[in-house]
Amino acid sequence: MQNIDLHNHSRISDGLLTPTELVALAAKNGVTTLALTDHDDVEGLAEARTAAAAVGIRLINGVEISVTWGNHTLHILGLNIDSLQADLVNGLQSVRQGRLERAQRISDELAKGGIEGALAGALRYAGNPNIVARPHFARYLVEQGVARDVPAVFKRFLVKGKMGYVKHRWADLGDAVAWIRAAGGVPVLAHPGRYEVGRASMDNLIDEFVAAGGQGLEVVTGSHTREQVERFAAHAAKRQLYASRGSDYHGPGESYFEPGKIPPLPLQCMPVWTAWGETQIQ
Ligand code: AMP
Ligand code: MN
Ligand code: MN
Ligand code: MN
Numbered sequence: 001m002q003n004i005d006l007h008n009h010s011r012i013s014d015g016l017l018t019p020t021e022l023v024a025l026a027a028k029n030g031v032t033t034l035a036l037t038d039h040d041d042v043e044g045l046a047e048a049r050t051a052a053a054a055v056g057i058r059l060i061n062g063v064e065i066s067v068t069w070g071n072h073t074l075h076i077l078g079l080n081i082d083s084l085q086a087d088l089v090n091g092l093q094s095v096r097q098g099r100l101e102r103a104q105r106i107s108d109e110l111a112k113g114g115i116e117g118a119l120a121g122a123l124r125y126a127g128n129p130n131i132v133a134r135p136h137f138a139r140y141l142v143e144q145g146v147a148r149d150v151p152a153v154f155k156r157f158l159v160k161g162k163m164g165y166v167k168h169r170w171a172d173l174g175d176a177v178a179w180i181r182a183a184g185g186v187p188v189l190a191h192p193g194r195y196e197v198g199r200a201s202m203d204n205l206i207d208e209f210v211a212a213g214g215q216g217l218e219v220v221t222g223s224h225t226r227e228q229v230e231r232f233a234a235h236a237a238k239r240q241l242y243a244s245r246g247s248d249y250h251g252p253g254e255s256y257f258e259p260g261k262i263p264p265l266p267l268q269c270m271p272v273w274t275a276w277g278e279t280q281i282q
Pocket of ligand 1: 014039066134135150151154155250
C-alpha cells in the first residue's frame with residue numbers, strides 16, 4: 001500500500017523539524033513517497049535524501065514558490081525538480097533576497113506598534129537566515145506574550161489589515177512556473193482553497209496557471225474541506241490536470257495533519273505521481 005505525501009516543510013523554511021526528523025516521522029506514519037517542499041529554498045533536499053535512503057522511503061525533490069498574482073499571494077509547488085538547474089536556482093535566489101528585505105519591513109511595522117526586536121527575535125526561530133517567514137515572527141510574538149499560540153497571532157497580526165502586515169511583491173506566476181519547468185519539474189497550484197478569490201476568478205487563475213505551463217492542482221491538502229477536495233478534483237478533471245496530495249505539514253502543534261495522515265485523492269483524479277512513474281492509485 002502506497003502513501004504519497006507531496007507537501008512538507010522543514011527548518012530550512014518555516015517548519016519545526018530538521019529534514020531528517022521530518023523523514024523519520026513520515027516513515028513512522030507509513031509514508032512511502034515524500035516530497036520536501038520548503039518555501040523558496042531547496043537547501044534541505046540533500047539531507048532529506050540521505051535520511052530517506054536510510055529509512056527506505058522515496059524522496060521527491062520539491063519546493064513551494066511564493067508568487068504575486070494581482071493582489072493575491074499564491075504558492076506554486078515544484079515537484080520532482082532538478083534542484084541544481086540554473087534558472088530555478090537563480091529564480092529562488094531572487095525570491096529569497098526579497099524575503100530578507102520584507103522581514104526588515106515587518107519588524108519596522110511591529111516596532112511602530114510597540115513590539116521591539118522582532119527581526120532578531122524571528123531570526124532566532126529561523127533555521128535558515130535566508131528564509132525568514134511570518135511563522136518565525138509569530139513564534140517570537142508568542143514568546144513575547146502578545147498571543148497564546150501561532151494561530152492566535154495570525155488572527156491579530158501579520159495579515160492584511162493588522163499590525164505587522166506589509167505588502168510584498170513575490171515572483172511572477174509565469175516566471176515561477178517557467179523555473180519549475182526548466183528544472184524538469186511539475187508545477188502544481190498549492191492549496192487553491194486558501195486563496196480568497198471568487199468562483200469566476202478561480203477559473204481565471206487556473207486558466208492563467210495552465211497557460212503559463214502549470215500542470216496540476218493540489219486537491220487534497222491539510223487546509224481543504226471535503227467540499228473543497230471535491231471542487232478542486234472537478235476543476236482538475238475538467239482541464240485534465242494532475243491532482244496532488246500533500247499534508248502541508250509544518251511541525252508538532254502547528255499543523256492539523258501529520259505527514260501521510262490526509263485523505264486519499266478522489267478516484268476520478270489523475271495522480272501527479274503518475275507523471276514520474278509511480279503506478280499506485282493512492
Ligand atoms: P510568508 O511566506 O512569510 O508570508 O509566510 C507564510 C506562511 O505562514 C505559510 O506558509 C504558513 O506556514 C503560515 N501561515 C499563513 N497564514 C497562516 C495562518 N492563518 N495561520 C497559521 N499559519 C499561517
Ligand atoms: Mn509555511
Ligand atoms: Mn503554502
Ligand atoms: Mn506549504
